[in-house]
Amino acid sequence: MPFINAISYYLPDQSLSNENLNEVFPDWSVDKISSKTGISNRHIAAKDEYTSDMAVKAAEKLFSEHGISPSDIDYILLCTQSPDYFLPTSSCIVQARLGVPSTSGALDFNLGCSGYIYGLNLAKGLILSEEAKNVLLITSETYSKYLKEDDKSVRTIFGDAAAATLISADSNGLSARVARFALGTDGAGAENLIVKNGGSRNPGLKPELFMNGPDIFAFTLKRVPEVINRLLEKNGMTLENIDLFIFHQANKYMLQHLQQKIGIPEEKHFIFLEDCGNTVSSTIPIAMHEALRQGRIKAGMNVLLCGFGVGLSWGATIIKY
Template sequence: MQAFIKAISYHLPQQQLSNAELSALFPEWGVEKIANKIGIDTRHIAAMDEFASDMAVAAAQKLFTEHSINPAEIDFILYCTQSPDYFLPTTACIIQDKLGIPVKAGALDFNLGCSGYIYGLALAKGLVAAGIAKNILLLTSETYSKFIHPGDKGNRTIFGDAAAATLISTDGFAAIGDFELGTDGKGAENLMVKQGAIRYPDKNADSVKDGYGNQQSPGHLHMDGPEIFAFTSQAVPGLIADTLVKNNLDKAEIDQFILHQANQYMLEHLRKKMEIPAENFYIYMANVGNTVSSSVPIALYEAMEQKPAPAHAKWLLAGFGVGYSWGATVITF
């Protein structure tokens, strides 16, 4: 049975962090320097008492309202986050109750970052194809801001908090194609919050400055920018090529490429390396930042708002990052 994306909505926290505010905290980083290099003007930040599940619930409620969806029709919840409310229980179970989704619905969490939306689409398609569920609510929600050291100017300029909600069903506006997925755990330590879970439960308050002047500690988000850039530059072109082969398509047949919105510099590097025309390569991050697993659905939503896809248009979606983990698929309108 074919699976389709039927509806998308997203939610942003009210609080914002602008380049001007960051520049005031880190005077060596001017407003224009941040905007030109990162491609982000402002990012939304979850409040102290606002958590990933709260944003996921808000995104789902927005989805239900905007698209006239009855929660009683949902028969599975997939919740992607790397900032769960608790070690246990599964946050998707709590979300089911808050949204009034039937108790007969399945619900699970999965821990992935920037590739999470693509993996979620793959899981949802599998549930539909196997006849296990007909209406899957895929939620992505992340509060990386709660992991970032206040003195880490690099990561604070990049990441924003957000949640997205997608309904995958047996009908909809875009058919979900075949997937190319990949994993390389050798790169795990290059993007990691090392302390706070079971292996290293005690957070170490001691922090040091890295070679770029960013304050970091093992209890906060660590990102080795050069290593992540090298991984992305090597992995993504192959990912795109293999995804096209899986879907029996040529690059020229793709009307729009929507990649994980990492940062402007990285995306432009990838676009030029893969020789994709700018008009076929969508970027949306200036007002939201890198929202991790929600970056692809947010960009997809905004792309459809700005230039609706004609019938039979083919858009390639790709995510890549922490893990290392990567994935891509093609959707056909």
């Protein structure tokens, strides 16, 4: 049975505070931005800092903080929607820079806010099929490079980050056993959160992110309760069996509405986005790391993870420490 054995994350040095945003958007006060989003600060990749750079830094932190050797890794999964190049895959670049053995597998997969859940699902499959013993799952995103300067709806929310997770066949200390998954896809909503330019369909144009906030909000309130009910049924559990809920950290407004609709007690709902914002596929591992650091996760606890967003795509799983 696969186990999550370690998590580390990296935030760029450059930051974008609510005070900085208020200077650009005077009609949105510092307090208004904070109350609507739950975010006070976001970390932004430097102009010469890219997805592979942040992925390497997150992985190096994982190795140093948890005493892991690159030689222990036999598969790299890199989740990103802002790769360094169309080809080669960023995971190949990361493999070489980290010194992971050339006998290891490495691939990128393109998913956003549900990406961490899908990555755990892929890692579990690799381990159960005995194709890998130690999978390095990296989430790394530089959405800031896609954001329009005058679009406050996205600039107030998104930040850049990378996270690295070790998923192994054997447990090590306070590990988390990965249970069954519930997943979903609805590509009919693809244009509600999209970067249309820069790919082969619209080449030569500057990539810019578009988000239909109201439709994404409606999608989330519909799909997340459904997938949680399906997940609990697949795992033979009820809502009361879950000790902590960690959702994709979209924004405080959305998370509070989900909490109320699902009926999650305040003490079981973990939120961590004030100092980093919505970091897309890295929000869940960052929140898990912080929940562990704060003592909100203890041995014997069942933790429900759920990601949702661009695709449209969503997924959930339960991990037991």
